[in-house]
Amino acid sequence: MPFFVSFPAGLPRVRWRWRAGVAALAWLALPAWALPTFHEVRTGFRSSETLVLSREGEVVQRVRTDASVRRGQWQALADMSPALRQALVLSEDKRFYEHSGVDWAAVSAAAWGNLWNQRTRGASTLTMQLAGLLDGDASGFLRQGPGGRGVAQKLGQAVAAQVLDRRWRKDQILEAYLNLVPFRGEIVGIDALARTLFGKAPHGLDEREAAVAAALVRAPNARPALVAQRACGVLRAMRPQAGSAAARAECDALDLFTTAALQRRAWAASDGMAPHFARQFMAQQRALLAPGQPLPATLRSSLRAPLQRMAQQTLAQHLRELRGRNVEDGAVVVLDNASGEVLAWVGSSGELSQAAEVDGVLARRQPGSTLKPFLYAQAIAQRRLTAASLVHDAPAQIGTASGLYIPQNYDRQFKGWVSVRTALAASLNVPAVRTLVMVSPDAFFAQLRQLGLPLAESGGYYGYSLALGSSEVPLLHLANAYRALANGGRVSPVAYAPGAAPTFTPALDARAAFVVGDILSDPNARARTFGTDSVLATRFWSAVKTGTSKDMRDNWAVGWSARYTVGVWVGNASGASMHDVSGTSGAAPIWAAVMGWLHARTPSRAPQPPAGLVRHDVRFGPDAQGQPLESQRAEWFIDGTQQPLFAMDSGAASAYPQSAGGQNGIQARIQSPAPGTIIALDPDIPPARQRLWFEASGEGSGLRWRIDGRELGRGARWGWLPWPGRHLVELTDTRGQVLDSLRFEVRGAGVRGGA
The missing domain is CATH 1.10.3810.10 (Biosynthetic peptidoglycan transglycosylase-like)
Structure with a gap:
């Protein structure tokens, strides 16, 4: 700031110098009068790091955000x-x-x-x-x-x-x-x-x-x-x-x-008990700011510090116990059912892991049987099955474009005819694959995407193995999909900060979601695989499903109570197989411990059924030895699908219960081809040898096939000589009532004809 002094002609030179000195001192003092107050300095102080706080105000992570x-x-x-x-x-x-x-x-x-x-x-x-x-x-x-x-x-x-x-x-x-x-x-x-x-x-x-x-x-x-x-x-x-x-x-x-x-450089750039959560939370908060605007010195998150600490300690303790079985990594996430807020996020086992920076909550891993609840819910919502419907747990060979798909159960044993309740709760693989044949991989893929699961490929890419979790999904998204089951089939994004009201979107029939939750909370239904006193049985109401991927690379336990959804994954970040780790010895004990801690003083009661459900007593017909297939019980049905008896016709050899209209109360459905299928005829193969096979569930003698309004075939399985064009196929009963229909397309030269 320039400084000028003018000297009046009448003043002595000494007085001029004195006034110039005073003016100079005043100029030098200007910065002093602009100095801030102590309060302004303290409140304006900016740390080079951001503190992520729990909802209680405790620091859960310190992260450096200013590199200068x-x-x-x-x-x-x-x-x-x-x-x-x-x-x-x-x-x-x-x-x-x-x-x-x-x-x-x-x-x-x-x-x-x-x-x-x-x-x-x-x-x-x-x-x-x-x-x-x-x-x-x-x-x-x-x-x-x-x-x-x-x-x-x-x-x-x-x-x-x-x-x-x-x-x-x-x-x-x-x-x-x-x-x-x-x-x-x-x-x-x-x-x-x-x-x-x-x-x-x-x-x-x-x-x-x-x-x-x-x-x-x-x-x-x-x-x-x-x-x-x-x-x-x-x-x-x-x-x-x-x-x-x-x-x-x-x-x-x-x-x-x-x-x-x-x-020494003892001060790490990040320190605390929630490094992986802090990384995602801060990225989300940064996206909300204007370009160039720095993050605040403190960010209050949705985490509960005591729960985060407990989950971290429980995971580490259990993984130490599994160390002899080649298990070193794990992850835990806890969501609030109502708000979707993340209450705990443990991304790794920390010092026990050789890849502690890998976030197990977001890493894509094969979910195994944890996708089965969504498959059965979709089949129940489409009225293809009920919780009491009989499905066949027996060796199956399913034809695919790349050959035969032969699913196996976890224990390599088969249970014969079982109800859907038993098949899901006991996590039987073959009935799940048979159910996917009814629903189709593409329809199930679309259902999973509606629930927020970020599947990388298409339903056709995964094929029937999608029923057994051949895709790869993050634990966070899987837990949030289970949270949708807890919320009557409604899904909303997870929240990292407290207070925001969730925006729900319907993704699954509320009645089907309730029935699946009732099945997964039933300790008697899971007894065939897990016993009556497994670690999955809690003293309060909860629903849970375990899963193990191929070659024991991943083990999961995901479930919910009235207020919380808890997801746990254990395995190895390297992809190495675990040794002799089952659904109840891997992730399930951690799930049970976290869920028990959450409800130590908080009750969890069974949800109320939504409108459109009825509870009906059911009996089951005899097996080959004359004994009832399952015990008599009261079962939940979507109104209109209930019936008192579920039985097999004598001498049934089909993979599905006999009946077109349904002794099981479920009308027959087209199993193959899938809706929207495009068949390309090979010009090098004689057209007469390129039959398109139509397959349906139900009694063969009572089923009729109509193509473009013309009845051309009968039975549960029928081969048709295809003709180019877009076609409508309808499955009808003997009275001509349409039981199921779909559209497909044939491309290339063909031969018009009947069976």
């Missing part, structure tokens, strides 16, 4: 060690508590030394240095440049120091100085220094550490030997009663200590 500087959190003077305060005052400003911002005695001594060319200690006080630090964000006039401060800057700094001393208390000056002073390299402030060089908070610094910190104020980037020498002088001033021999020994040890400390 290393600042910690603002530290109150009461939170700094007394040794540090003593060392700083002795080193930089011995009469700090006596002067009024400027130490005139030190100024006189410095001026006298300069007059006689003697080296003396600088006269700059802590208050004057703070004025320079504060001016760094204002005009910059008082800030020290590469060549030091000029006379004008020193005079301005002196004026500013006296203004500060009148406006601020001494403890405020000392507190602000220690939080703003640069120490070494990128390190600014005592919090960053203490954590980086000494691996502790400022309140824990001892006398040696305080002496090194004070020495770095004067020479931030000096060689370790010089820093140690100056720290030795500070330490001697702090211990005037120590003898010379003891002081020498202390200084010798201080040299090694200082060298080691200056090489």
Whole structure:
């Protein structure tokens, strides 16, 4: 800012000089009057890191977000060690508590030394240095440049120091100085220094550490030997009663200590118990900001700190128990059913893992049998099955474009005819594949996508193995899809911060979702595979499903209670197979422990059935030995599908219950081809040998096939000589009532004809 003085002609020259001096001092004092208050400095302080807080306000993760500087959190003077305060005052400003911002005695001594060319200690006080630090964000006039401060800057700094001393208390000056002073390299402030060089908070610094910190104020980037020498002088001033021999020994040890400390970088860029969650949460919050706008110093998340800690400890403890079975990785996620808020997110087993940075909550893994609930829910919603329908758990060979698909059960055994309730709760594979044949892979794929599962390929790519979890999905999305079952088939995105109201979208029939939940909460239904007293049985209402992928690479347990959905995955981030780990020994104990902790004092009651469901007593027909296939019970049905008896016709050889109209109350359905199928005829093969086979569930003698309104075939399986064009196929009963229909297309040359 330019400064001009005009001199009236009538005034003596002495008066002109006096007025010019006053004006110059006023100009130098301008930056001082612009200095902020202590409250403004403290509230305007920006750390180089962001603190992710739990919903209770506890710090769950600290993440560095500013790569240009290393600042910690603002530290109150009461939170700094007394040794540090003593060392700083002795080193930089011995009469700090006596002067009024400027130490005139030190100024006189410095001026006298300069007059006689003697080296003396600088006269700059802590208050004057703070004025320079504060001016760094204002005009910059008082800030020290590469060549030091000029006379004008020193005079301005002196004026500013006296203004500060009148406006601020001494403890405020000392507190602000220690939080703003640069120490070494990128390190600014005592919090960053203490954590980086000494691996502790400022309140824990001892006398040696305080002496090194004070020495770095004067020479931030000096060689370790010089820093140690100056720290030795500070330490001697702090211990005037120590003898010379003891002081020498202390200084010798201080040299090694200082060298080691200056090489240490104990402060990691990220630290806490939720690193993987913090990464996703901060990315989401950053996307909400304007370009270039920094993240706030603190972010309050939806995590519950006690739950996060418990889930982390439970996962680590159980994985230690499984270490002999080649299991080292795992992940846990807990969602609030109503809001979708993430309450716990444990992405890895930490020190137990060789890939701790891999986030197991977001990693895509094969979900195994955990997709079966959605498949059966879709079949129930489409009225292809009920919870009491009989499905055949027997060896099956299903033709596909790439050959025969032969599904197997987990235990390599088959149970014969079982109800859907038993098939799902006991996690039988063959009935699930037979159900997918009814629904079709493409329709099931579309259902999974509606539930938010990010499947990478198409339904045709996965084929019938999709029923057994051949796709890859993240634990977070799988748990949120189970949360949709808890919410009557409605899905909404997960939330990382508390308070936002969820936006639900219908994705599944509410009645079917309730029936599936009722099945997965039934300990008797899962008894054939898991026994009556498995770890999956809780003392409160809960529904749960386990899953194991091919070659035991992944093990899952996902389920929900009235308030929470918990998902657990265990395995190896490398993809290595586990050894002898089942659904009840891998992820399930962790799931049960977390769910038990959540409901230690919170009840969980069974949900109320939605409209359109009826409860009806059912009986089951005899097996080959004349015994009932299953015990009589009350079962849930979508209204209109209920019936009192479920039985097999004698001598039935079909893979499905006999009946077109349905002894099981379910009308026959077209199993093959799938809706929208495109058949391309091969010109090198005689057309008469390229039959298109139509297959349906139900009794063959009672089924009729109509193509484009013309009846052409009969029976549960019928071969048709295809003809190019788009066609409508209809499955009817003997009365001509349409039971099922679909459209398909034939391309290429063909032969028109009947069976």
